Amino acid sequence: MVIKMNVIETISKRHSYRGTYKPDKVPREDLKKIMQAGLDAPSGCNKQTTSLICVDDSDTLKEIHAVINPPIAESAPAMICVLTKRINAYRDKCFAIQDYSAAIENMLLAIVELGYQSCWFEGHITDDDRICDKIAKILNVPEEYDLVCVLPVGIAENEPLLPRKKEFSERAWFNSFMSKE
Numbered sequence: 553m554v555i556k557m558n559v560i561e562t563i564s565k566r567h568s569y570r571g572t573y574k575p576d577k578v579p580r581e582d583l584k585k586i587m588q589a590g591l592d593a594p595s596g597c598n599k600q601t602t603s604l605i606c607v608d609d610s611d612t613l614k615e616i617h618a619v620i621n622p623p624i625a626e627s628a629p630a631m632i633c634v635l636t637k638r639i640n641a642y643r644d645k646c647f648a649i650q651d652y653s654a655a656i657e658n659m660l661l662a663i664v665e666l667g668y669q670s671c672w673f674e675g676h677i678t679d680d681d682r683i684c685d686k687i688a689k690i691l692n693v694p695e696e697y698d699l700v701c702v703l704p705v706g707i708a709e710n711e712p713l714l715p716r717k718k719e720f721s722e723r724a725w726f727n728s729f730m731s732k733e
């Protein structure tokens with residue numbers, strides 16, 4: 553039996569959303585599906601170095617937003633915080649960054665698939681002012697974990713803006729670099 557999957561369509565529809573969100577709560581059932589999609593991602597030597605905390609409690613969200621300056625996604629009713637633990641896959645090889653990146657992309661796709669919007673906020677919170685550490689403190693994250701990214705989740709008020717992306721032929725080829733095939 554052939555199962556038709558719409559993952560390719562979801563991939564092409566996903567874009568970073570930085571606008572405001574409707575106040576509707578995201579059901580826990582949907583949040584769990586999104587988080588499970590993250591946990592289902594591949595990880596180097598199956599070390600499963602990524603952990604997640606979803607914040608949907610409005611008081612905790614307020615505490616978090618109080619340490620994010622300039623503000624981001626303040627109206628989002630939920631925020632998934634991505635944690636990573638630097639466990640070596642083998643010898644001195646640690647794939648924690650690749651592991652959490654795969655988990656984040658899976659979650660972004662699940663978010664869009666379920667009718668919500670989000671944005672991969674990593675640069676903003678891991679800069680020199682280490683907003684990530686302040687959020688980690690609020691969430692009682694143990695020292696051996698780094699909080700590396702937050703993903704707001706909610707129903708968007710608007711459409712995401714479409715960034716300009718390079719043409720296929722500028723970045724991808726068949727058989728040799730820059731081939732014209």
Ligand SMILES: Cc1cc2nc3c(=O)[nH]c(=O)nc-3n(C[C@H](O)[C@H](O)[C@H](O)COP(=O)(O)O)c2cc1C
Pocket residue numbers: 566567568569570671672673674675676677713714715
């Ligand atoms: C590692 C990484 C860090 C990012 N950090 C931020 C961020 O801090 N703030 C932000 O607005 N977007 C952030 N983004 C989103 C990118 O800006 C966005 O993916 C890119 O502009 C392409 O747009 P698209 O997601 O709509 O395809 C980040 C994306 C990645 C992969």
